Amino acid sequence: MTFLNQKYQSLTPYTPGEQVDETEFIKLNTNESPYPPAPKVQKAVAEAAQKLNRYPDIAWSSVAKPFAAYLGVKEDQLFLGNGSDEVLAYLFQGFTEQGIAFPDVTYGFYQVYSELYDVNTTIVPLKADFSIELKDYDELTGTVIFANPNAPTGVYLSQQAICDFLERHPNRLVVVDEAYIDFGCTSMISKITQYENLFVVGTFSKSRQLAGARLGFGVGNKKVIADLNRLRFSLNPYNINALTQAVGSAVLQEQAYVNQTIQKTIDVREWSKQQLAALGFEQTDSQGNFLFVKHSQISAEALFQALRAKKILVRWFNQPRAKDYLRITVGTQEQMRVLIKAVKKILTEVTS
Known part of the structure; x- marks a missing residue:
């Protein structure tokens, strides 16, 4: 039963x-x-533990303010999640009404979320060399998501190729999952203001040594961020716990x-x-x-x-x-x- x-x-x-x-x-x-995490991060855990009797800041101010400044965006263009997986989950839940498309070899959670939220999904084969060809998505409708560099292949798609696609499809949301962008590639975050249909997802797990803390983020236009917060406040407004906020703030100083x-x-x-x-x-x-x-x-x-x-x-x-x-x-x-x-x-x- x-x-x-x-x-x-x-x-x-x-x-x-x-x-x-x-x-x-x-x-x-x-x-x-x-x-291991940076020295200030390890110290921040002990200090934050003294205040675990209180709920965490729902605005994530100690992380959001310095991180937005570091990224060169406004706070209302930034969303924080319990790992980037939570950010992705909200995107699949709330921004795929017209369907979604992603590569056949990529991060496994895309398929899981498609099934979980019953999303109309199109899976697009990578080229023989495992590269993404965005022209293959031109005749489709709805949201597009891909990891860049892609996982598990590690293949990077140029900023220009992504910008060209954004310009061809201004009415389609394009989600670029940049979990691995820090290891030698150019982020799309600098293009957020230029393209309202661009949304970039990232994480503190890889380059900032915080996989165990579960801290991810999304950057996009303020309307998309507001809608993400609508979903968050309907499910879990305290999504970033106090310890994670403390270490997130500390690592930005390191x-x-x-x-x-x-x-x-x-x-x-x-x-x-x-x-x-x-x-x-x-x-x-x-x-x-x-x-x-x-x-x-x-x-x-x-x-x-x-x-x-x-x-x-x-x-x-x-x-x-x-x-x-x-x-x-x-x-x-x-x-x-x-x-x-x-x-x-x-x-x-x-x-x-």
């Missing part, structure tokens, strides 16, 4: 990356930062530290690309904090299992176009050296 509404009984939920004891495993499977860790990630990513290429891996030119790779002499599933046996976790997606690839989070230099050494040994074993 089940009490669940029948329309949800066939819902396929999102499958997050495996969480494990990091004293036993090298964790390269969930695109978290391998670096931009030098954030910049250092971003550069470390970029440097290690490029080093890892070279090492894997030398081992015969085919890979995309990922611009995220992860790699998307395959090898002709071993299946992705077999390599995934072999690495797991060596206590190294990566991500394998059992999906038609992605099943031959592994997504590998860029860890520290030492972690990636261990990975490369393990891969070399595995390849030697399968080719001998």
Whole structure:
């Protein structure tokens, strides 16, 4: 017997990356930062804990004010969410009446939210090189959403290509999910005022080391932000808890530290690309904090299992176009050296 509404009984939920004891495993499977939060962030948690008897600020002022200034936008152009997933959920719930379109290889939550909110969905295949061709969306209607750089491929779509599409379709909402934009790409946030139909989603999870705090954001015209707040106040006005607001505010005072860790990630990513290429891996030119790779002499599933046996976790997606690839989070230099050494040994074993 089940009490669940029948329309949800066939819902396929999102499958997050495996969480494990990091004293036993090298964790390269969930695109978290391998670096600890900045010093002020750790201190802010202890201080905020003294006031947990009070509800958090519904206007998120300690984060929204400095973050809007950092982004170069107005506060009424900024929305904060309990992770970027909450922002995405509101967008699928409230801004897809005319349907939505997104790539066939992309962030898995798009499909989940489409089913959850019963959205008329069009899935558009990526090109053979895993790039997004926005002309393929021209004949469709409704909202468009894509991750940029895309996940799990890491392929980046130029700002100009997005602007051209926005100009061709001024009456369609275009959502650009920039979870990985900080790792060497150009954000669309500077174009928010120019294009009323543009909405940018981001997160503090990746480049700011706050995956555990759950803090995401959206930037768009003030009418869209007002409508998002209408949904928020109808469900959960206190969506950002006091501890998260405290650490969000603190990390904005630690931009030098954030910049250092971003550069470390970029440097290690490029080093890892070279090492894997030398081992015969085919890979995309990922611009995220992860790699998307395959090898002709071993299946992705077999390599995934072999690495797991060596206590190294990566991500394998059992999906038609992605099943031959592994997504590998860029860890520290030492972690990636261990990975490369393990891969070399595995390849030697399968080719001998």
